[in-house]
Amino acid sequence: MATNRAAGEAQTDLDEPTPDRGEIFGLLSNQRRRYAIHYCKREDGPVELGDLAEHVAAWELEKEIAELTAAERKRVYTSLQQSHLPTLERAGMVVFDDRTIELTEEAAELDVYLDIVPGDSVPWGVYYLGLSVIASIVMGGLWLEVVPTGTIPALGWTTLVVGLFAASSIVHVVQNRRMRLGEVERPP
Structure with a gap:
């Protein structure tokens, strides 16, 4: 009987849709x-709703x-309890049990969607494309012997x-780490 229950539980896990x-x-x-999410990642374990609400409120209001x-x-406490944490729980990102919140494994996947580009910055894809064009010009110049190799071989x-x-x-790696949720004191 335990085997069937375990198989049934495994089947239920497979049927859960991922966002x-x-x-x-x-x-x-x-x-x-x-x-x-930032606070939970930073704490790296279960957090109390009251502590979470305090930190979120402080960040939002830019206060201590x-x-x-x-x-x-x-x-903030009420909003988190009644709206935001249940939404994150339904999506499978957190386990919200009474007054305790813990991130799930699925929450680690969110970093992919948070490649934040500051307003005064060039997206990294465009930057690398430009760098590749410059590298191609230099390499093409070397092959065609147009680039001087006397002073620089x-x-x-x-x-x-x-x-x-x-x-x-x-x-790029350093900047991305700073912009990840849970990596720095104040959320990006």
């Missing part, structure tokens, strides 16, 4: 839900927790191009 891309963007379109009023805390030009890609990749 599609549009649903995930819908989840992440709300700042309060992003803040809730000690400066929050009871009304500000309660407004061909290996030096190649090293320069590879170095540009390596440095760009390092900057």
Whole structure:
């Protein structure tokens, strides 16, 4: 009998639909839900609803927790409890049990959808395309012997191009880590 129950449980898990891309963007379109996910990721374990509400309220109002009023805390607490956490739970991103919230494994997949590009920045895809064009011009110039190799040998030009890609990749990785939910004190 236990075998059937285990098989039935496994079947139920397989039948649960995973959120599609549009649903995930819908989840992440709300700042309060992003803040809730950020706090849970940062704490790396179950969190209390009261602590979550305090931090979310402080971030939203750009205040220190000690400066929050009871009304500000309660407004966020109620909103999280009645709307946002049940929405995240239905999507399979959190387990919300009474007053405790814990992220699920599915929440780790949200990072893919949070490639945040600041308003004054060039998207990384465009940047790498431009870098590839420059590298192609340099390499084509070397093949056609148009690029001078007297002062800088061909290996030096190649090293320069590879170095540009390596440095760009390092900057890209560092910037993406800073923009991930749960990685820094204040949410991006």
